[in-house]
Amino acid sequence: MTLDKNLQEMWLKEKKRFNQPALNDPELVPALEGQDSAALDWEARRIRVSQGFVKELTTDLPEEKALKSIVRHELGHWCYFPQDLAQKLYLLAEADGIFKGKATAIYQWYSDLANEGALLTEAMANEEILEMREVFAKKANAKKDEISAALNNLLRGMYLYQIPEFYEKTMGKKKQTDEGILKTAPTGLTEDEKKAYLHKEREKLDAEFVKKLGLTKKEQEIFGKTKNVPFINLSIEEHLASLYRFGKAVEELIPPEIVIKIGCCGNGSLNGIPIAALDGALSGILNLKGVRAYNIVKGMLKKLRPDFDDPFDERPKTAAIGAGHADFKRNDNFISLYDRWASGAIYIVKRPVEKDATALFRSGKKEFEVGDPVHKIDVFGSRGMIGIPGISKVHQEETGTIPSVEFSIPHLNLGIDSSGSMAHPNAPRGASQILAAFIIGKNYHANGSMVGGWNFSEDIAFLPPNRDLDAYFSLMCGYWGGGTYLNIDKLKKFVAQSRFGEKEIQFSDEQDYKHLLARMTEEEKKQVMDKNLHLDMKKIKAKYEKLDNVLITDGAIGNAEDVLRYLQSLGEITRNFVFITDKGIYKDWKKLESTLPNTFVYEATTPEDLRNLAMGRSKALVTESHTNYRRVQ
Amino acid sequence: MIPKLEQMAYKMQPAGHEEPAPRRNFGKPDSKLAQVFERWIENARVHVGAMTNYELLGICDSNLQPTLEELHSIVLHYQDHPKRQEIGLFLSYYFNKSPEEVICYELDTDWMTSLGYRLPGGKTLVNLGKTGPSFGYQAHGILINAGEAGYTAGTEIEAEPQLSRGYCSFINLNKIGTYVGSSSDTLLVNLSNADLGFGTSAKGAILNFGSCGAQLASSTHYPCMLINDGKSYLVGHNSSGLLISTTQTHFGNTEHARRVFKQNECEQIPELVKYVGNLRAMFEPAKNDWKKALEAVKQLGPNAHNKIKQDVEEILWRANYDTR
Numbered sequence: 001m002t003l004d005k006n007l008q009e010m011w012l013k014e015k016k017r018f019n020q021p022a023l024n025d026p027e028l029v030p031a032l033e034g035q036d037s038a039a040l041d042w043e044a045r046r047i048r049v050s051q052g053f054v055k056e057l058t059t060d061l062p063e064e065k066a067l068k069s070i071v072r073h074e075l076g077h078w079c080y081f082p083q084d085l086a087q088k089l090y091l092l093a094e095a096d097g098i099f100k101g102k103a104t105a106i107y108q109w110y111s112d113l114a115n116e117g118a119l120l121t122e123a124m125a126n127e128e129i130l131e132m133r134e135v136f137a138k139k140a141n142a143k144k145d146e147i148s149a150a151l152n153n154l155l156r157g158m159y160l161y162q163i164p165e166f167y168e169k170t171m172g173k174k175k176q177t178d179e180g181i182l183k184t185a186p187t188g189l190t191e192d193e194k195k196a197y198l199h200k201e202r203e204k205l206d207a208e209f210v211k212k213l214g215l216t217k218k219e220q221e222i223f224g225k226t227k228n229v230p231f232i233n234l235s236i237e238e239h240l241a242s243l244y245r246f247g248k249a250v251e252e253l254i255p256p257e258i259v260i261k262i263g264c265c266g267n268g269s270l271n272g273i274p275i276a277a278l279d280g281a282l283s284g285i286l287n288l289k290g291v292r293a294y295n296i297v298k299g300m301l302k303k304l305r306p307d308f309d310d311p312f313d314e315r316p317k318t319a320a321i322g323a324g325h326a327d328f329k330r331n332d333n334f335i336s337l338y339d340r341w342a343s344g345a346i347y348i349v350k351r352p353v354e355k356d357a358t359a360l361f362r363s364g365k366k367e368f369e370v371g372d373p374v375h376k377i378d379v380f381g382s383r384g385m386i387g388i389p390g391i392s393k394v395h396q397e398e399t400g401t402i403p404s405v406e407f408s409i410p411h412l413n414l415g416i417d418s419s420g421s422m423a424h425p426n427a428p429r430g431a432s433q434i435l436a437a438f439i440i441g442k443n444y445h446a447n448g449s450m451v452g453g454w455n456f457s458e459d460i461a462f463l464p465p466n467r468d469l470d471a472y473f474s475l476m477c478g479y480w481g482g483g484t485y486l487n488i489d490k491l492k493k494f495v496a497q498s499r500f501g502e503k504e505i506q507f508s509d510e511q512d513y514k515h516l517l518a519r520m521t522e523e524e525k526k527q528v529m530d531k532n533l534h535l536d537m538k539k540i541k542a543k544y545e546k547l548d549n550v551l552i553t554d555g556a557i558g559n560a561e562d563v564l565r566y567l568q569s570l571g572e573i574t575r576n577f578v579f580i581t582d583k584g585i586y587k588d589w590k591k592l593e594s595t596l597p598n599t600f601v602y603e604a605t606t607p608e609d610l611r612n613l614a615m616g617r618s619k620a621l622v623t624e625s626h627t628n629y630r631r632v633q
Numbered sequence: 634m635i636p637k638l639e640q641m642a643y644k645m646q647p648a649g650h651e652e653p654a655p656r657r658n659f660g661k662p663d664s665k666l667a668q669v670f671e672r673w674i675e676n677a678r679v680h681v682g683a684m685t686n687y688e689l690l691g692i693c694d695s696n697l698q699p700t701l702e703e704l705h706s707i708v709l710h711y712q713d714h715p716k717r718q719e720i721g722l723f724l725s726y727y728f729n730k731s732p733e734e735v736i737c738y739e740l741d742t743d744w745m746t747s748l749g750y751r752l753p754g755g756k757t758l759v760n761l762g763k764t765g766p767s768f769g770y771q772a773h774g775i776l777i778n779a780g781e782a783g784y785t786a787g788t789e790i791e792a793e794p795q796l797s798r799g800y801c802s803f804i805n806l807n808k809i810g811t812y813v814g815s816s817s818d819t820l821l822v823n824l825s826n827a828d829l830g831f832g833t834s835a836k837g838a839i840l841n842f843g844s845c846g847a848q849l850a851s852s853t854h855y856p857c858m859l860i861n862d863g864k865s866y867l868v869g870h871n872s873s874g875l876l877i878s879t880t881q882t883h884f885g886n887t888e889h890a891r892r893v894f895k896q897n898e899c900e901q902i903p904e905l906v907k908y909v910g911n912l913r914a915m916f917e918p919a920k921n922d923w924k925k926a927l928e929a930v931k932q933l934g935p936n937a938h939n940k941i942k943q944d945v946e947e948i949l950w951r952a953n954y955d956t957r
Contacts, residue, residue, distance in 0.1 A: 094709070097741060123654035165657050191696075225702070232659060237713075241706035248702045290713050428744060429715070 003054060003063070004028045010067045011047075018075045018124065023047075026071070028054075040074045042085070043272045047074045060135045061128075069132040072125040073116065077267065080118035081111060085277055086284035087236050090293055092268065093300040094240055099247050102254045106247040108268040110231070113155050113246065114239065117232040120163055130156055130166070147253050150219045154226055154250065157213050161227050170212055176205060225249035236288065270304045278308050286341050291430040294337070312336035312343075328461050331477040334425040334434075339473060341430070342438035345615045347622045349409060349447050360397045368392035409621055410546035410575070411465040412444040413495075414453035416476055417553035419484040422581075425477050432607030433552045436579065436614035437476040440550060443618035445469045453550075454491060457482040462494040465547070485558035488566050495570075547574040550617070552610070555585030564592055571597040579604045579613055666699045670707055670723060677719050683747045683770060686719055690726040699727055701736060708740055718746045718765065725750040728758060735927070737761055743783065749776055754798030759923055766810070769803065775930055776803045779923040784810035784828070790817040792837075792936050799935030804926045806919055811846070814839070820930070820938040823863070824920055832859070837938035841865060842913050848885065850874065855891050858942050862909050869893070875956055877945070879909050892956050902952045908944060 011026050024046035032039060032050040039048050049070055057066040082088035088111075095103035116133075119125035133156040140148035160166045167175045181201045185194060206227070210220050226249045229242050270278075278301065286294040301308050313336045365378055368387065372394045382392040416437050423431035441451045451472045452465035457480030463471060549570055557563055567576045576599040580586040586603040593601045604610035673693040677686045699707075704724055711717060720742075728736050729751060738748060739761040746765050749758040752772035759777045760768060768786035769776035773793045778786065786809055792801035802820035805813065805827055812830040814821040819837040829846035832839040832853060839850045841863045849865035850857065850872055857874035861882055869876040870885025877894040878884075887893045899905055915933075919926030933940055949956050 098709075121657045121659040123657050163657060163659055195696075230664065237710045238664075241710040244706045244709050245702045248705075292713060429713070 003051065006063060007049060007067055007071075010064070010071055014068070014071045014075060018079055020075065020078065023075075023078065038070045038074055039267065040077050041272060042277065043274050047071065056139065057132070057135060060138065061131060065128045065131065069125070069128040072119060073112075073129065073132070076115040076119040076124070077111070079124075080122070081114040081239075084284070085273065085281040086288060087239070089270075089278075089281050089297050089300070090236060090285050090289060091240060091243055092270070093293070093297045095243060095247065096300055097296060098244060099251065101256055102247075102251060104268040105254050106250065107243070109151050109155070109250065110243045110246050111267050113158065114231045114234075114242075116155070117159065117162070120159055120166075121232050130159060133159075147255075150216070150222070150253055151250060153213065153215055153219055154223055157210075157215065157219075157223050158226060158229070158231070160213070161209065162230075162232070167209075171209060176201075178202075181205075222249050222253065270301070273305075275308055278305065279311060282310070283340055283344060286337075287344055291337065292428060294340075310336060310340075312340045327459065327480055327482065328455070329479045329481070330474060331425045331479060332474050334477050335470070335473045337430075338425070338434050338438045338477065339442075341435050342442050345439055345443075345618060346446050347443055347619050349622050357402055358399055359402045361400050362395045363398040364396050365393040366396055368394050408546065409444060409447040409449045410548045411450040412441060412452065413465060413547055413549045413574070414440060414451070414476070415549070415551040415553070416453065416455050417457070417484060417551075417557075418455050418479045418481065419457040419554075419556070420481050421484070421554050421556055424479055424481070429607070432604075432610040433579075433581065434476055435607075436552055436604075436610045438473065439611065439614040440617055441469065441472050441476065443621060444548070445472070447621060454494065455480070456484070456486055456491075458485050458487075460487055460490055460494070462491070464494075483558065484553075484556055486563055486566075488559070488562045491566065549574045549576045551576065551578045552604075553578075553580065554582045555580045555589060556582065560589075564589075564596065567599055568596050571599050574598065576600065577617060578602065579610060581605060581610060665695060666697055666703055666707060667710065669693050669695060669697060670711065673723065674711070674714060674716055674719065677716055677722075679716050679719060683722055683750050683767070687722045687726060687750060690723065694726070697727075698730070698732075701731075701733070704728075705738075705740055708742060708745075712742065718744055721745040721748040721764070721767075722750055724748055725752070729753055729756075735759065738764065739780075743781065746783075749774075752776065754793035754795065755800050757800075757927055761923075773798065773801050775800055775927065777806065777919075777923050777926050778804070778809055779806045781808045782810065782813075785812050785815065786810065787814040787817055787821065788812070790814065790819050792819045792938070796935045800930060800937075802930050802937060804916070804919065804930070805843070806923055806926060818938075820933075820941065822916055822926075824916055824926075831865075832857075838941045840912060840916070840941075842916060850876070851885060856942060858945060860909055860912070860941075860945070862913055875942075875945075877905070877909075879906060892954065902948065902954075904948045904952065905945070908948055912941070 007026055007028055015021065015023060022045070024044060026047040026049060028049050028051055030051050032048060032053070036050045037053045038050060041048055054063070054066055054070070061069075082091070092103065092107050095107045099106050116125065116129050120129060133152045137149045137152035137156070140146075140152060160170050164175055178198055181198055182194060184201070185197045189197060210223060213223075215223055226246055229245045229249070230238065231242050231246070234242060282294065282297060282301070285297050298310070365381060367390050368377060368382070369389055374387065376394045376397075377386060378393040378395055379386060382388075385391040414437055416433055422433055425431050425434055437453070445451050445467070450465035450467055451469060452463045453472065453475060454463070455461045455475050455478045459480060459482070461475060461478055463475045549567070551567070567578070570576060576596070578589060578599065578601045580589055580601060581604050583603065583605045586601070586605070589601045590603075593599060602613050604613050673690055676689055676693075704727055708720055708724065711720060714720075724738070725748060728749065734755070735757045737759045741763040743763040743765050747767045747770050748760070748764045749769040749772050750767075752758050752769060752774035754773040756774035757777065758769065758772070758774060760780045760782055763781040764783065766783040766785050767788060768778065768782040769790060770785070770788050772787070772790045776787055776790065787803035790801060790803055792799045802822065803814050803817065804822045805825055807825050809827050811828040812833050813827055814831060814835055815833040817832070817835045817837060820840070821832050821835060821837065822840045823831055823843045823845055825843045827843065827845045830848045830851060831841065831845045832850040833848065834852045834854065835850065836854050836857050839853070839857065839859045841849055841859070841861045843863045845863065845865035847865070847867040848870050849861065849868045850859040851867070851870035853859065853869070853872040853874040855873045855875070857872070859869060859872070859874060859876050861868055861878040862880055864880070864882075866883040867885040868878060868882050869887050869890055871889065872887065873889045873891060875891045876884065876887060877899060878896060879899045881896050884893060884895070894905075915929045916926060919929060930937060946956055
């Protein structure tokens with residue numbers, strides 16, 4: 001049988017064992033670009049094996065064993081480590097920061113270690129992996145490649161040392177636990193003496209073990225540092241800690257001028273990974289590890305994959321229009337970050353956008369007859385003869401259907417607190433209130449509603465609900481950074497006078513306030529000065545027919561009473577959702593919740609709470625879509 | 634990494650497949666240090682002052698002696714923890730307990746506070762990476778910054794009275810934030826870039842061979858002594874110490890200073906200029922190799938700030954200036 005045929009047969013068996021039917025059949029190539037061995041091609045989802053590499057390996061290993069170890073090793077990279085591209089990118093980026101030029105080499109070796117460790121403990125691979133490492137070391141020694149020989153020996157040694165079954169086979173006895181060793185200690189030892197005894201005995205046992213491995217003096221020294229580094233069944237954070245410890249131990253082996261030849265699909269390479277997969281992994285890292293990790297990975301991608309353009313960075317420059325305000329700092333450079341972060345939680349309401357409702361409409365005229373209702377008489381079309389049969393005209397009515405907004409998602413008016421007590425968009429762990437605003441905004445927008453809101457501290461930046469999501473994002477990323485005393489009068493004015501669809505951010509300032517007062521009658525002035533803050537609902541009811549009013553704040557507002565009264569008046573036509581990030585203040589607001597119509601106050605004391613509440617509010621849009629919004633919390 | 638449910642899926646026997654091999658028995662190496670850390674960080678409170686959390690460690694610790702690599706790996710493991718700024722105290726605790734005399738910190742963690750807190754006398758902590766505010770707060774040992782450190786580094790550092798443990802100083806070889814070495818009573822040396830207020834309210838000796846922001850050695854108290862052989866302005870503002878500048882510089886309000894020696898006066902005392910030159914030559918090689926800084930401090934002996942002060946005062950005495 002040919003080598004190719006053997007490989008395909010082996011593949012069929014292993015594919016079943018690993019339960020990976022979606023992977024493509026392996027490819028046997030004369031030689032691989034870069035490291036001439038075997039590699040998993042992430043883009044083609046197949047293993048590539050170099051013919052020359054197999055031939056070299058089969059001089060010391062039976063062909064079946066050689067192929068088995070290669071296939072299992074590569075499948076392990078797909079199933080066990082790194083398994084997830086986000087994990088690979090994150091660890092590579094961290095390694096890049098710590099080990100600089102040696103990062104790729106160190107990551108590659110650690111990746112093999114973690115992969116094979118998982119394969120061996122899961123019993124998806126057996127001694128053939130250990131034999132493969134032994135042969136690699138032997139070959140490297142023959143080529144006088146001390147680095148490769150040492151690392152292969154180290155890897156093999158770590159498997160044998162840490163996996164009890166292999167330790168037992170190597171030493172002919174079980175590995176002693178600390179308790180077991182202490183049982184052999186002479187009686188009457190103090191704690192310190194016991195510790196010293198344990199240390200001494202452990203060293204003795206380890207020396208015996210190392211002797212069996214046949215390591216060189218240098219290798220023994222490094223093995224002493226790596227033998228206890230965990231590498232199996234770890235979280236991503238634990239993997240990073242282990243990668244560091246392993247890297248520090250082997251760092252001296254790797255010369256600084258090392259150039260790793262990486263082909264299209266090397267283990268430590270990012271070549272050949274589809275752009276869409278990188279994009280997905282970047283979102284994964286943001287959700288898994290947060291802003292810091294996202295930034296370092298993005299920085300690494302810029303360096304290693306210049307062809308990767310972050311799709312979230314591509315947005316029109318007109319995102320934030322409006323006159324601007326000296327104290328209001330726009331942070332549009334953070335839009336892509338929060339946009340990506342919020343993109344994982346979009347709930348689309350599956351229902352017809354509009355439902356027909358029945359209504360009467362005028363459909364022509366007829367001559368007046370006795371008994372026709374008088375209010376239907378067309379006074380202008382009756383030549384002045386009202387109520388004269390045959391001369392006067394009356395409007396006719398028919399029943400028809402009109403589109404109803406009853407089941408549509410309300411528009412969004414989100415108030416975000418950006419006073420000094422709230423996190424800045426550039427905060428190391430991100431600003432949870434901005435993330436929440438983005439999640440909510442994206443959901444309302446995706447469901448066809450208009451999004452707008454107000455960003456407040458001592459002043460207010462207001463954006464009427466509109467369909468431009470970027471303008472909304474720009475408003476939410478803005479930061480005042482002052483104290484919190486809400487200019488409710490100005491907000492009232494904005495709400496009353498704003499035109500739907502406009503995407504221009506408007507600002508409040510002292511001058512506005514004075515002008516407003518100047519135009520008022522004495523009675524109106526008195527009302528404002530007395531804080532009569534009730535909104536005139538008649539004027540704005542038509543405009544704000546369906547509106548969800550969300551407020552995200554830590555609640556430390558100087559004039560909290562005014563805000564509550566404002567919410568009370570707005571609650572007549574809208575639903576108010578208030579997310580309070582301060583525990584103490586939440587209790588005060590919660591007490592008042594029952595007195596406010598259509599107002600719901602939630603506690604969001606941790607960033608996770610706020611994010612989950614935002615997602616919950618978004619998800620609720622789906623559950624609420626089949627019923628009357630006003631009655632559902 | 635693989636969720637348990639998914640692992641189970643691999644092990645399920647699909648129709649027509651052979652029975653999978655049983656999983657190997659595997660004992661994950663215990664991470665007692667991580668357990669101690671988690672126990673401690675759970676109870677640690679932020680913004681309470683370093684002492685409370687540091688002393689809490691004494692309760693959580695189970696008499697471990699971790700290696701430097703293990704400690705660094707803990708930092709990397711928990712670098713996204715909500716209370717991560719407190720990790721500096723965790724490191725300090727084990728640095729202080731460690732038998733190592735010279736400890737090098739090399740991670741880029743500009744968010745970390747109070748690294749090197751209460752470093753014992755005679756020990757040396759070298760920052761080769763990036764650390765945040767209060768590096769070496771209340772330390773008694775030698776602090777060398779060859780990386781980047783945040784504001785208020787070296788605050789309240791003081792040499793211990795025992796001669797064997799009296800090696801204490803703060804040496805900046807790279808970049809450092811504001812108000813470094815404030816209220817300290819030891820030797821402060823700047824060979825590179827320091828920001829505003831280097832050596833504010835200090836009582837020891839301050840040597841500036843690099844570039845400092847404004848208010849170098851401001852509000853210092855006698856017997857503090859400043860030797861400025863570099864750049865700065867508004868030097869010795871409101872100081873009551875001895876101020877010596879061998880370079881052209883702009884002094885602040887020095888009406889309470891013990892004595893001010895400006896550049897032209899220093900030139901009249903060749904022995905003083907030579908002595909300052911010798912000090913500079915001693916520390917200058919450390920710019921490229923931090924180990925030279927350690928050698929220089931050791932060469933000066935324990936309580937180096939007192940020795941420098943005595944030497945200078947003797948030189949001035951011989952030149953008929955009584956500054957004592």
